[in-house]
Amino acid sequence: MxxxxxxxxxxxxxxxxxxxxxxxxxxxxxxxxxxxxxxxxxxxxxxxxxxxxxxxxxxxxxxxxxxxxxxxxxxxxxxxxxxxxxxxxxxxxxxxxxxxxxxxxxxxxxxxxxxxxxxxxxxxxxxxxxxxxxxxxxxxRLRARPAAASTLVTARELDVLRYLGRGASNKEIAAALFVTEGTVKNHVTSIFEKLGVTSRTEAAMRAKELGLI
Missing domain, CATH: 3.40.50.2300 (Response regulator)
Structure with a gap:
């Protein structure tokens, strides 16, 4: 065990x-x-x-x-x-x-x-x-806010968000999406800014709350 x-x-x-x-x-x-x-x-x-x-x-x-x-x-x-x-x-x-x-x-x-x-x-x-x-x-309280941020997330950022929701690392996301780790990091930074969050866990929670994933 x-x-x-x-x-x-x-x-x-x-x-x-x-x-x-x-x-x-x-x-x-x-x-x-x-x-x-x-x-x-x-x-x-x-x-x-x-x-x-x-x-x-x-x-x-x-x-x-x-x-x-x-x-x-x-x-x-x-x-x-x-x-x-x-x-x-x-x-x-x-x-x-x-x-x-x-x-x-x-x-x-x-x-x-x-x-x-x-x-x-x-x-x-x-x-x-x-x-x-x-x-x-x-x-x-947050659900009462407009979900305008969801319209700003790109299709590729949505892909990254889905993997974040599964707890995947940047390396794993890069391999799955056939991009570099640097590109993934840039997407994650952009996602944080658009969703108004500061962590991967919070990003996943916010995305689920908005119905993105």
Whole structure:
């Protein structure tokens, strides 16, 4: 059985140790490393190639939002689940816009934590119930806006969006569309600007919301 490789990122060493102890009981999970800030997390991800990162939001040196955003560029296949004490709207949406696929509070149960990690490894989202209600409210608000951006997306950008929605990397998209990675990056940048998003995950969510994919 191939276990899900997990990296724990938090600036509190006792919390990291506690998480490692809790997760080590699950035979499907393997904690491959720890980091105390965003910079350490990026270096650890490059070295250890985890499947899922449990990311705190408020940390020194480089916070969780910035680290998640950079990780989406460097290793888009690595999924981030936010694990934090903050549940205010601004922090929630910053984390999700940066590319996190899950959001849990630190008082979540062991079962919720395991479920969130498994969902993330499958490329699915998992949100704390209180967070999910806020996201639904925000999506309802966004649906009320005109979808003018959808008329600006070109046919080729739509192709790229479809692959983004499947979690494909730039290299995989380039191979599928018979173009260079540089061309894909240009399309992704253009898509971000047109849809008003800052991450691949948010682009896919926005495209689905607009009925583009």
């Amino acid at each position: 191939t276990r899900i490789r997990v990296l724990v990122v938090d600036d509190q060493s006792l919390f990291r140790e506690g998480l490692r102890a809790v997760l080590s009981v699950d035979p499907e999970l393997e904690v491959v490393g720890e980091a105390s800030n965003g910079e350490e997390a990026l270096r650890a991800c490059e070295r250890l190639r985890p499947d899922v990162v449990l990311m705190d939001m408020k940390m020194p040196v480089l916070d969780g939002v910035a680290a998640t955003r950079r990780l989406q560029v460097q290793q888009p296949r690595c999924k981030v689940v936010v694990l934090t004490t903050f549940d205010d709207d601004e922090v929630i949406f910053e984390g999700l816009r940066a590319g996190a696929v899950g959001y849990l509070l630190k008082d979540a149960s062991t079962a919720q934590l395991g479920e969130a990690i498994r969902a993330a490894s499958r490329g699915e989202s998992f949100l704390e119930p209180s967070v999910a209600s806020k996201v639904i409210a925000e999506l309802s």
